Amino acid sequence: MAVLANLESFVENKKEDSDHFLRDPRITEMEAETIRERTHAGLQAARARGKKGGRPPMDKNKIDMALTLYDSKKYTIKEITERTGVSKAKIYQTLKNRTNPHIKV
Secondary structure, three states: OHHHHHHHHHHHHHHHHHHHHHHOHHHHHHHHHHHHHHHHHHHHHHHHOOOOOOOOOOOHHHHHHHHHHHHHOOOOHHHHHHHHOOOHHHHHHHHHHHHOOOOOO
16 A cells, blocks of 8 residues: 555656646746747748648629629628628628728728
């Protein structure tokens, strides 16, 4: 039984040591920096292979159709989104850009 008690004590002490280690702000900052560097390196490698991140641009014809339907004032936004596949947010974003052309969509 003494061996088991010593083992339990050893495991408990190691757990406390690891908890302290994980709470050290220098260690967490170093880990965060490592993650940032690896992420940046991965993005650069993907760009070198010709990959481009982000969402693909929406079809300009669909947006133009949505705006034409909106300007006709015969359709609700819900009907326009159902017909064209352009989201409500994209319609309003494009309308805002029409009134403020210096904002890039």
